[in-house]
Amino acid sequence: MNDYNTKRSKLIIREYGRNVQKMVEEALAIEDREKRNETARAIVRVMAQLNEVKDPATVTKQESLDYWHKLWDHLFIMSNYQLDIDSPFPKPMPDTTEKEVVKPDYNKHKIKYRTYGRNMENVIKEVSSYPEPARSRMAKLLANDLKMMYLTYNRDSVNDKLIAKQIAELSDGVLSVSEDFEFTDTKKLLHTVNSNPSFYVTPAKKKKKKKKKKKKTANTL
Secondary structure, eight states, rough: OOOOOTTOOOSSSGHHHHHHHHHHHHHHOOHHHHHHHHHHHHHHHHHHHHTSOOGGHHHOOOHHHHHHHHHHHHHHHTTTTTTOOOSSSOOOOOEEEEEOOOOOOOOOOOOOOOTTHHHHHHHHHHHHHSTTHHHHHHHHHHHHHHHHHHHHOOOOOOOOHHHHHHHHHHHSSSSOOOTTOOOOOHHHHHHHHOOOTTSSSSOOOOOOOOOOOOOOOOOOO
C-alpha cells in the first residue's frame, strides 16, 4: 500500500518529525516483546540525538534522569500511550503528562547530502543499529522517504538506483534494499509533493529581476 497520501495521521510531537513517529508505529507492530523493547530503546536514542543538549560532563545526575524520563514520556505520547514495553520509568498517564517539548538544538557538523538534512542522517545512523528484521523493514521506509525528499528538490527525474546507493552510503553500508525492491511510483510521490507543499521545506525560488525598460527618446530634427 502506498504510504504517501493526504490522509496520514497528524504528527503528535512535531519536533521529532514524521520519521520518528513512523518508528514508533513500527514498534507498535512488533509482536516479540524483547524486540519491541530493543526498538523502543533505539528510538529514544534517536530522540536524544535530535535533542542535543549541553556538554554531558556538566549535567548533574538528577538533570540527566529528568531528561531521559522526559524522552521516554514523549515516546509513550507518540504511541498514544499504547506502547507495551519495559520502560526504565513509570508509564505516564494522558491527564498528567507534561506537555513541554525539548526542541532540537542542531549542531554544525558537516552534512553529507543537504537534500536530506542532518535529521535524516541521524535517523539513518540510529536505524543502522537496529536488530534484524526491524532494520530491513525500516530501510525500506527510509528509502522511500529519501526518494520523496529528493523529488522536492529535483522534480524532473529521480533514479531509484541512486537512492539505494545513497542510503547505503549514509549508513556506512549497513542499510540496503534488495535489487528487486520496488520504490513507490515517482508519479504518486510527485502527486503527494504537489498536494502537500509544506511536507518538506524546499529551497526558496530566486526572484527574477525585472528588466528596466529603456525610455524611448524622441528623434530631433
